Every structure is written in structure tokens, then in C-alpha cells.
Amino acid sequence: MRFDILTILPELLEGPFNVSMMKRAQDRGLLEIHIHNIRDYSTDKHKNVDDYQYGGGAGMVMAIQPIVTLIEKLKAERNYDEIIYMTPDGELLEQRHSNAWSLKENILILCGHYKGVDERIREHYITKEISIGSYVLTGGELAAAVVVDSIGRLIPGVMNDETSALTDxxxxxxxxxxxxxxxxxxxxxxxxxxxxxxxxxxxxxxxxxxxxxxxxxxxxxxxxxxxxxx
Missing domain, CATH: 1.10.1270.20 (tRNA(m1g37)methyltransferase, domain 2)
Incomplete structure (x- = not known):
């Protein structure tokens, strides 16, 4: 199973996937986790990934260009079973989501920031919007790590005793x-x-x-x- 995670803070995701069960799953070839820095795909000369929102108001918005460029690049390389956007106003993550997604092959996760992403990305690319609780984090990275962990542990062979998951x-x-x-x-x-x-x-x-x-x-x-x- 492969996860592609799109973020402006890749450093936040280095720790969660390099220890314990997630690391063992990767070492055994059961799980691939690829972290992509959205900033690398910005055409702005300063590599900015945010801009002011139309209509005014406090807070910046994640720019459409670098995200679309990166998503299109990845979609050209493989088909994704789900493109998930981590956002406080998404559907609450439940065990049934993780159970279903553990049977998939390729999942792309976009980590939100600021006031969120340009709405056109949600309209044209996102297949599922997910929240891990009724609160706001500084970004979607920690939430994305929760999603990957909750799915990854269910992949056959990741847990030493697979029947343990049935009694969670x-x-x-x-x-x-x-x-x-x-x-x-x-x-x-x-x-x-x-x-x-x-x-x-x-x-x-x-x-x-x-x-x-x-x-x-x-x-x-x-x-x-x-x-x-x-």
C-alpha cells in the first residue's frame, strides 16, 4: 500500500513514520509513505504557497497552483483510490473509514494550513474530506499521521497478531x-x-x-x- 502526503512542513512527518510499527511495515515492504513538499512545486519566485483571500478577511489561503501541479504530477504516475483533504470541517474519522481504506492500494493525503486551500481544489480533486476531531490544529500533518497510522496497522502482515485488530x-x-x-x-x-x-x-x-x-x-x-x- 502506498501513501503520498502533500505538505508544506515535511519535517513534521519525519518522526511518526520512522519508529515502531509504521517503520517495521515500511522496512518489510508492506507500506510505502512518500512525503512531498508543496513548496517545491510553486512557480512563485519566492516559493510562496499562500496568498490573501478574495473578499478580504483575516488569514491566508493555500495557493492553487503548486497543489494542482503536484497532484497532477502524481496522478499521471498512478491511479489513486482516494484523495483525502485533512480539514477541521471534514467528516469525522471513524474506524469504518480505516477498515475500508486498508483494502486500497494508493491514497493521497493533502494537509491543510492557514484558512484552508483554494475551494477549487476541493471541488475538482478531493474525494474525501476528513477531520480527526472538533478542534483546530496548526496544520493537517499530525492529523494525516493519525490517518496513516490507523490504516497502516490494519494492512495484513503489519501487526504480529492480526486478530488483535478485531477486538480493538x-x-x-x-x-x-x-x-x-x-x-x-x-x-x-x-x-x-x-x-x-x-x-x-x-x-x-x-x-x-x-x-x-x-x-x-x-x-x-x-x-x-x-x-x-x-
């Missing part, structure tokens, strides 16, 4: 149940007896009940989806 939070519109490890007692705090029983039927039932209760308490919005009220 949100996979069934439920949060994950509590988890414990050794020792069975610490500072007088005990692991639930059922987890030490060796009865896997009872353990799975306990985990399911805990997941439902935790979701109902902590994420009532998600619980409504689980019981079919949304």
Missing part, C-alpha cells in the same frame, strides 16, 4: 473491555476471578458484558449505534 475499540461499535496482566494481585488489587478461571466461554461473555457496560457509560453516542437507535 470501535470495531463493533463498542469500546474494548478492561485488560489485565501479571501479577494476579498487586497492592491488594486483584484481577477478576473469571480471567484466571481458564473457562474461555465465560471469559468471552465477561469481556462482551464489560465492553457493553463501558460503552454505555463512557460513549452513550456509540452505545446507541450498537443497539440500533442511530
Amino acid at each position: 475499540s470501535f470495531q463493533d461499535d463498542l469500546l474494548s473491555p478492561p485488560v489485565y496482566t501479571r501479577p494476579p494481585e498487586f497492592n491488594g488489587w486483584k484481577v477478576p476471578d473469571v480471567l484466571l478461571s481458564g473457562d474461555f466461554g465465560k471469559i468471552e461473555l465477561w469481556r462482551e458484558q464489560q465492553a457493553i457496560e463501558r460503552t454505555q457509560t463512557r460513549r452513550p453516542d456509540l452505545y446507541k449505534k450498537f443497539i440500533g437507535e442511530e
Whole structure:
């Protein structure tokens, strides 16, 4: 699977993809991540990538020319299953997005900045607009890293135990149940007896009940989806 990320701050993306699971996935040839500096494609003599917005108002806008030039260059080299724009007013990223995109081959991600990109880019190139939460960051790079991580970990072979992803939070519109490890007692705090029983039927039932209760308490919005009220 290949990701092409378009940014004006490539340095922000060097760290997240050079450690842990994402690095191992790249080293094993399961994942390619290519970071492109939009500024390199500006025809402006000062390599500017922003300009004042028509109609006045505070804040600059990402210029159309360098972004279009770069997107067209990449599209000429391969077909993209999705061209994603990271923006606060996009659709909220959910596990279902990551699940679906993990089956794709080529994804392009545009990182927003300033007041956003020229609207004509969104109209003519973007196939999906995504936000990672109801807040504003200084740019789309950290959000793009979240998207790539959430997708990349699901690619077959990336995780040591692929079945682990099936029990992650949100996979069934439920949060994950509590988890414990050794020792069975610490500072007088005990692991639930059922987890030490060796009865896997009872353990799975306990985990399911805990997941439902935790979701109902902590994420009532998600619980409504689980019981079919949304």
C-alpha cells in the first residue's frame, strides 16, 4: 500500500513514520509513505504557497497552483483510490473509514494550513474530506499521521497478531473491555476471578458484558449505534 502526503512542513512527518510499527511495515515492504513538499512545486519566485483571500478577511489561503501541479504530477504516475483533504470541517474519522481504506492500494493525503486551500481544489480533486476531531490544529500533518497510522496497522502482515485488530475499540461499535496482566494481585488489587478461571466461554461473555457496560457509560453516542437507535 502506498501513501503520498502533500505538505508544506515535511519535517513534521519525519518522526511518526520512522519508529515502531509504521517503520517495521515500511522496512518489510508492506507500506510505502512518500512525503512531498508543496513548496517545491510553486512557480512563485519566492516559493510562496499562500496568498490573501478574495473578499478580504483575516488569514491566508493555500495557493492553487503548486497543489494542482503536484497532484497532477502524481496522478499521471498512478491511479489513486482516494484523495483525502485533512480539514477541521471534514467528516469525522471513524474506524469504518480505516477498515475500508486498508483494502486500497494508493491514497493521497493533502494537509491543510492557514484558512484552508483554494475551494477549487476541493471541488475538482478531493474525494474525501476528513477531520480527526472538533478542534483546530496548526496544520493537517499530525492529523494525516493519525490517518496513516490507523490504516497502516490494519494492512495484513503489519501487526504480529492480526486478530488483535478485531477486538480493538470501535470495531463493533463498542469500546474494548478492561485488560489485565501479571501479577494476579498487586497492592491488594486483584484481577477478576473469571480471567484466571481458564473457562474461555465465560471469559468471552465477561469481556462482551464489560465492553457493553463501558460503552454505555463512557460513549452513550456509540452505545446507541450498537443497539440500533442511530
